[in-house]
């Protein structure tokens with residue numbers, strides 16, 4: 355009798371399972387979108403690749419096998435064609451952010467980054483947006499320039515130490531320019547937005563005091579694509595197993611909190627603007643820490659990676675130095691953002707650095723999304739609620755748009771060599787109304803810092819350690835080994 359009961363139970367389970375598999379594989383709403391059978395059944399495979407940090411590479415192997423429109427999870431589609439960018443991210447305001455962005459809520463608050471509801475975000479973003487306008491950045495660029503000068507001085511010192519070690523021991527000491535870049539990034543953001551330099555460049559420790567704080571947020575990017583109900587307990591377990599560095603967090607909070615309490619309306623700082631818009635002191639502090647994270651990690655990785663490329667390509671460095679010195683001779687007050695080769699170097703640096711490699715997921719709106727692939731001419735009907743996205747990794751390394759995509763070649767952006775597709779598919783800051791709010795600030799920082807470093811000649815004689823940089827492909831990439839090393843001989 356018991357055996358019969360067990361047999362019925364197993365049979366019923368088998369039938370249910372087979373029905374589920376058949377439904378997901380052949381009958382559900384996304385059945386026409388190709389992809390591995392396992393991805394039609396569960397998100398586990400995607401979560402696994404996201405966790406181990408090779409998700410973007412994995413997705414590219416799926417594109418190679420299944421085509422430009424693929425299903426990577428039961429409710430998630432990824433596209434590799436740049437023509438899909440406009441309808442998803444910018445036309446008619448673009449689609450809303452996917453619910454997983456809520457995983458980046460902080461201390462009970464939705465940040466400008468994590469907010470899904472445009473109205474909730476608008477109160478905060480409108481308050482601070484003027485700080486990111488080109489006119490304001492030009493007017494107050496001295497705040498950034500000061501941090502850049504400090505950086506060049508520190509880099510000179512460390513380069514000299516590296517050379518001295520080479521002379522004395524026959525082995526140059528490595529300089530971790532990732533840490534240097536993070537020092538500059540945090541100083542520039544704090545100085546420009548909050549009215550006070552963090553002091554990163556002047557810290558004597560080998561690691562920036564805020565670095566572990568930033569890295570703890572980078573690390574939970576590996577769980578970014580989990581649904582929030584699962585993200586929360588997993589984060590708790592992960593933090594229990596590997597507690598975040600409380601000292602680093604306290605250092606950052608010890609910097610932001612007093613700035614909130616002494617803030618005055620007339621300051622016109624990031625914090626005073628938020629307070630004036632009715633945001634509470636606690637939330638203002640959270641929003642400040644959020645941009646400290648966003649600004650330190652991304653600009654840090656991008657500038658560190660750019661220094662690596664300039665040391666690796668002395669010809670590019672020499673051409674850029676010539677352009678900068680010539681511009682200065684012609685007009686000491688020239689605007690560096692008008693230099694063509696410098697612009698090409700920055701674009702190529704941002705294309706290759708992969709600071710944010712993964713897709714930016716969005717939700718298909720109630721009316722659905724009809725997409726026709728240019729490559730296959732097939733039309734896909736993605737129903738409301740489907741998650742859909744494109745990634746910088748796939749677009750920036752597409753050989754059809756960027757020939758020899760792994761090569762660092764600023765010249766590809768010059769004159770008539772740059773194609774409209776290159777500009778269309780270059781998305782280091784995302785695209786549309788939810789693209790990086792600080793894009794202009796980041797570009798000014800990168801431009802002034804690159805100009806100053808190259809102009810100083812400090813990179814002459816520098817050589818990168820290693821052939822190429824490897825990253826964990828999380829929402830904010832983590833550079834493997836947490837180092838980008840240069841040596842001077």
Ligand code: HEM
Pocket residue numbers: 466467468475543645646648649650652653656709710714782783784785787788789790791792793795796797
């Ligand atoms: C080179 C440097 C930077 C890069 C490559 C970068 C890249 C990005 C990307 C890819 C996004 C997300 C787009 C999406 O999810 O669709 C983003 C959003 C954001 N970034 Fe940046 N970022 C940089 C610098 C900064 C800086 C310096 C700050 C702050 C001072 C900042 C603050 C933000 C904020 C607040 C958002 C959320 C915007 C929104 O959702 O409305 N970023 N950034």
